[in-house]
Amino acid sequence: xxxxxxxxxxxxxxxxxxxxxxxxxxxxxxxxxxxxxxxxxxxxxxxxxxxxxxxxxxxxxxxxxxxxxxxxxxxxxxxxxxxxxxxxxxxxxxxxxxxxxxxxxxxxxxxxxxx
Amino acid sequence: xxxxxxxxxxxxxxxxxxxxxxxxxxxxxxxxxxxxxxxxxxxxxxxxxxxxxxxxxxxxxxxxxxxxxxxxxxxxxxxxxxxxxxxxxxxxxxxxxxxxxxxxxxxxxxxxx
Numbered sequence: 001x002x003x004x005x006x007x008x009x010x011x012x013x014x015x016x017x018x019x020x021x022x023x024x025x026x027x028x029x030x031x032x033x034x035x036x037x038x039x040x041x042x043x044x045x046x047x048x049x050x051x052x053x054x055x056x057x058x059x060x061x062x063x064x065x066x067x068x069x070x071x072x073x074x075x076x077x078x079x080x081x082x083x084x085x086x087x088x089x090x091x092x093x094x095x096x097x098x099x100x101x102x103x104x105x106x107x108x109x110x111x112x113x114x115x
Numbered sequence: 116x117x118x119x120x121x122x123x124x125x126x127x128x129x130x131x132x133x134x135x136x137x138x139x140x141x142x143x144x145x146x147x148x149x150x151x152x153x154x155x156x157x158x159x160x161x162x163x164x165x166x167x168x169x170x171x172x173x174x175x176x177x178x179x180x181x182x183x184x185x186x187x188x189x190x191x192x193x194x195x196x197x198x199x200x201x202x203x204x205x206x207x208x209x210x211x212x213x214x215x216x217x218x219x220x221x222x223x224x225x226x227x228x
Contacts, residue, residue, distance in 0.1 A: 033217075035219075041221070042205060042219040042220060042221045043205065043207075044219075045216055045217065045218065045219075048216055088158065090158075102160045102163075102171055102173060103148075103160055103217075104160070105150075105157055105158035105159075106157075107157045108157065108158075
């Protein structure tokens, strides 16, 4: 059974600190997504990682992908309160068509950044 | 450009009833996917439509069905509602499929009593 596991599931951070969220998946995949969800809101796309060694950065967030280890990380640098949200990773397992295929989501990491 | 819209935003139904939810994708997007989000099961894929054809289906009972119209708008239907169907239903649109970036709508919050 395909599994996408995130850890931690809950993360309470102090402003200014760094931390990493991990996303492990159990099958081969050709792309990995990170999303953010604020309470009561929909999902906002953060990053799409397409190849081994891919690294993308936006502001205080940096995502990386190691397809050999089946691991993606979302690193938070110098956290601020506005980053408080739930973060999901999602994997498109192979085999998939060129443009189709299910997305399998992790359970999400609820991040709370405190002053 | 306008985002993905979903109607209605909130819905309360009783067990045994049926419900239809609607999703209008971003203009030009031809793929619409549906997801169910619950606190216990998280985000689960329901199905994907492309050019009026169901291209993928998740592991849900036949009570869950959908369709897509020629203008790419999509509807999903749940018949014989059960308490466990209470969830946030999200649709996502993309240009040609889930292999490309998906844009999520605000969701429909369904409560079954």
